Amino acid sequence: MIIRFRQKIENGFGRFAHLIYRNHWKVLFLVLILVAGFASQLPKLTMDTSTEGFLHPDDPAMIAYDSFRNQFGRDGVLVVAVTAPDVFDLSFLTKLKQLHEELRTNVPYLDDITSLINARNTRGEESTLVVEDLLEHWPEDAHALAAVKQRAMNNPFYQNLLLSEDGTTTVIVIKTDVYSSIGIDKEEVMDGFDDEAFESDATEGQRKFITDEENNELVIATHQIAERFNGLDFKVRIGGGPEVMYMLKQTMQTNMKRFIRLALATIAIALFIMFQRISGVILPLLVVILSLLSTLSVMAMAGIAFKLPTQILPSFLMAVGVGASVHVLAIFFSHLQKGSSKEESIAYAMSHSGLAIVMTSLTTAAGLASFAGAEVAPISDLGILASSGVLLSLLFTIVLLPALLSVIPLKAKSGDNAEKRHLRMDKIVIGIANFSTSRHKLILAVSGIIVVIGLLGVAQVRFSHEPYKWMPESMSVRQAGDFLDQKMGGASMVEVVVDTGKENGLYEPHIIKGLEHLKYEIEQINDGPLTIGKTLSVADIIKETNRALNENQDAFYTVPENRDLIAQEFLLFENSGSDDLEDFVDSQFSKARFTIKMPWTDSIYLDKLSVDLKKRFHQQLGNDVEITVTGINALLGRTMAATIFSMTQSYLIAVIVITIMMIILLGGLRIGLISMIPNLTPIILTVGVMGWLNLPMDLFTILIGSIAIGLAVDDTIHFMHNFRRYHLETGDVADAVRRTLLTSGRAMLVTSIVLCIGFFIYMFSILTNLFNFGLLTGFAIAMALLADFFLAPALMMQFYKQGKPAVEE
């Protein structure tokens, strides 16, 4: 019954092809309108490469982060480090002052700028309390300069924040605006007195945070200014979150653009070599480009922003699109070569592969749709978009391709060359078929061993996410970052917010003392890859003030026991340096911010660190306080954990969904399950390679699975579908395998070679994540082919040798 059902569908495809052939101009016109409709939506497409874009807006971690930013401003700071033989040299300091001034005036969206020039210096001199900027009074002589140096070098607050321990590097810290300035017009002077502005804040809702473009602007401006000052005894390096974000985005974008183009070019060349025809190049690429275009339009229409993980979409669609169209074309050209008319060839190709293509597309789409449930926003987006893309690609393949073939003048290639090549390839393919069927037990044994090795590799896979390290060490951003990590305890922050829940809760001595104790405890953390550079909190300010009030005696660099004294010291501080205070406490003195500065660390450790920190803080401060660990890096840590979990879940669901579909499509439980072996083997081997080669499984490589699934499944379906048909006719496994490989096998070979080349080209990128991407995807594609050329036939031999060769209805 199934046979007839399948035959009916195949005949249906044939008739459909004929229909298109006879109405090809109308079809082309309709497709054109459809494409135009899609393309009109493209301008609406937005891009979002922020880390925040990784979580859904209502994810509790995101809400906590937004709340933090609303209270304390932006957590990442831009760091301009200057190195000299001696920082405390008058000419150096003069130049530093100029640099400070220039940055202050000319960097846009700047909220605050701090350096030795205006660093807060609170000290006691006998009965006087001096509160001023460190370089308020410009040192006129060597004596004054020495005094400044002494004060700076002995200030624990400056150490590893503004000044390196050896006094040769000083840092200008730039805090940028937290909110976007877009859409704000200049205030009219008289309107500023309108107190309704207060009311409207509540109704306005959430203010938009600083955008990527604004971040780019300020980073570029900083670079321009810094370059002018950079010199022999004044070495300038730029680091910090905003810088790394900017550099990463720039390199990713330029690399991706370049390599997509390269990939397309190499695929075009490979297609030409394979088909020896221009049409063999243009038609598949046209299908790919149109499906990409329409998928992007779907994104635009759905209001989904183009994010970092979504950058894999073009490569994915390329892989899938080329696959389907090459299948159709390979069969078409082969038939044309044998002497059939164009119309007949089109109909034959469609009836032969139409169903298979539909099945592969549906299976891939279903598998990817399982991503839609992911906690991590871009991955769930990818699930929706990739499955839509596959279906759109299918549409173009079965409608547009035949229509174009109808229009283009095509003839069988004359001459011996074409014949020879055809025969050569046939010979290879037949050779493989024979080998696989005759030596099937060997193949199964060897495959078993390989899979075991692969699984051992899988067990070794380490999860990691260090986008910072995707960039090569030769890049200036890496050199600056590594320098800062070494010399200044790092430029990456994790933020802890302590909420006492009541006004003036921070006046309690045990809270401030607790923060002091936590400083010592946390700064000791040195756990292999996890080291803490420095911590900052309001306890530092209280201690500094207390010491200054007591003639600067070091014995008083402590937290007072008296609550009223703490309250009064806060008042005193508010009276002189309240700008600094608002970085550390809220205006009600109920929340304190504890900043942890550290070198660039693998996000995989940050989630654990967050949990550890919460425990420590509760231990010190009790359970009445609410502890929140946040900041962009902690966010990444949480994202990493969430992604691993949800991806594992998604892949498992995908496997189940695909298994079910294979069972349905192939019409049998056992054969459906067996077909999963050549489906899963390439993936196991690819992940195994990652384990053996110590390639990290990060938020980028984890998406390779989606492409791998798509292609492995495609190959298997093509094989199985055709094998079943031929096997049903003759009952001879070896013969069926041979005929399968001669038809679909040829197409699979072409597709795999073409795509392998297209992906291996990424290995020329300087970015390690793109290198790994190319290597692993190419490998997966190759393995998928080998699995269906060797393992699948061997499995069929084994399966049908055991008992009835009859087909399960």
Add this chain to the structure above:
Amino acid sequence: MKYMLPLFLILMITVLPLHAADLTARQIMERVDDRDDGDNGVSDMVMTLIDKNKNKRARKIRSYTKDKGEDKQRIMFFVMPADVKDTGFLTYDYDEYSKDDDQWLYLPALGKSKRIASSDKSGSFMGSDFNYSDMTSKNLDAYDFRILDEKEVRKEKVWVIEAIPKAKEEIEETGYTKSVLFVRQDNYMVVRGVHWVNEGGRIKYMDSPKIELIDGIWVATKRTMTTKKNKKILHKTELNFYNVKFNQPLEQEVFSLRRLEKGL
């Protein structure tokens, strides 16, 4: 009788130039500076700090002022909240601009008074939106003044005067790159001001919603300062003055360290 005409003429000549419309910006500012703001004054002030989430913090302060020649003396004590009660500040505001003001503070929990050496006035006053330069008189020579316009604020005619510091030092000192002042034409009070802050793109708006004539002196009994950025309010301070009295029997002794350390 002979002298009537010359006397009359002299009177006319001296009185006529006082016609408001002919004053230059600088002259107006001189009158603002010279305005009688009362002597030997006592007042209770409630300072309310309002953050961007509309959370409020209130402090009550009792303040005494006394002129000493051209210099101003001020002593203030916190009355409320309890944890800062009796904290005191004593200030000598010298008329001579080159001379830094003297300031002492007393923290009851510390038990001693300290002199505060802080040379710039751009720092915040008590954590409010007002800074020291807002509370003290300006060096008029350090500015270029220009009349921008004449407007009405709460139905009273004002001059709108732009004040731009001539030198960087003044900007560093006050923290403002530019100010626009709304001066009442009848009593030379600055009733509104807009100040462009040196750093961070902030603008501060000063307003005097309530002005009263007390003991013959014009006093702003309610004053606000709002700090904004990109049209969004970052923070606001409200000062409310009660029980304002002038010409009180205040001895010089009141403005001493000994008195400071006694608290209220």
